[in-house]
Amino acid sequence: MHDQHTFSPYQAQAYTPQESLQRSTAYYEYMNQRRSLRFFSDKPVSREVIEQLIMTASSAPSGAHKQPWTFCAVSDAEIKTQIRAAAEEEEKVNYGGRMSEEWRADLKVFGTDWEKPFLEIAPWLIVVFRKNYDLVDGEKKKNYYVQESVGLATGFLLTAIHQAGLVSLTHTPSPLNFLQKILNRPENERPFLLIPVGYPTDDAVVPDIVRKPLEEVAVFYQ
Numbered sequence: 001m002h003d004q005h006t007f008s009p010y011q012a013q014a015y016t017p018q019e020s021l022q023r024s025t026a027y028y029e030y031m032n033q034r035r036s037l038r039f040f041s042d043k044p045v046s047r048e049v050i051e052q053l054i055m056t057a058s059s060a061p062s063g064a065h066k067q068p069w070t071f072c073a074v075s076d077a078e079i080k081t082q083i084r085a086a087a088e089e090e091e092k093v094n095y096g097g098r099m100s101e102e103w104r105a106d107l108k109v110f111g112t113d114w115e116k117p118f119l120e121i122a123p124w125l126i127v128v129f130r131k132n133y134d135l136v137d138g139e140k141k142k143n144y145y146v147q148e149s150v151g152l153a154t155g156f157l158l159t160a161i162h163q164a165g166l167v168s169l170t171h172t173p174s175p176l177n178f179l180q181k182i183l184n185r186p187e188n189e190r191p192f193l194l195i196p197v198g199y200p201t202d203d204a205v206v207p208d209i210v211r212k213p214l215e216e217v218a219v220f221y222q
């Protein structure tokens with residue numbers, strides 16, 4: 001006997017080829033406007049919005065549908081202050097020489113340094129955790145393709161943030177372990193990425209980057 005599986009009909013979106021072209025072009029143009037921001041206003045964002053963003057992220061595909069992630073949403077000022085202090089401590093060491101000279105040279109155009117005021121100013125910090133295994137009644141249950149799954153979910157999160165008219169930064173203070181301590185996460189969770197979410201300041205600027213053209217990022221075999 002097979003295990004019991006249940007399946008339901010898939011409700012396909014019915015678009016004509018022309019509509020698909022129009023929609024894919026419009027979506028590209030829309031997503032191409034998304035930028036990583038470092039200048040956040042303290043204008044509040046409701047918890048309800050953050051909940052919807054997280055639900056979109058959590059709709060991402062994952063290995064064996066284990067959804068091996070936890071999204072910690074922080075608006076508590078005291079916790080944000082602790083996170084900023086700990087992140088800056090690590091970043092001081094990074095910018096002070098733990099990152100290679102080549103790495104630091106690559107970052108010059110972004111104007112980044114060890115100071116991370118946005119970690120206190122942004123109304124929300126979403127800290128993404130990956131779960132290499134689940135703990136079910138104290139028993140370890142394996143997860144699969146955890147990095148890929150959590151990367152996908154984070155990508156979904158970024159698109160949802162953009163769609164809501166908000167901005168984000170994929171921030172990578174390194175090492176990230178302090179987040180596990182500050183947020184008191186269980187031992188099966190490991191920090192993956194720290195994402196401030198909010199509105200940009202009125203005078204926010206972004207570096208003038210150029211995205212690679214299709215020919216540089218795609219190869220077709222027709």
Ligand code: IYR
Binds near residue numbers: 091107110114172174
């Ligand atoms: N983690 C540091 C350094 C940094 C690294 C990369 I790669 C970037 O694209 C940007 C910054 C920081 O967050 O400042």
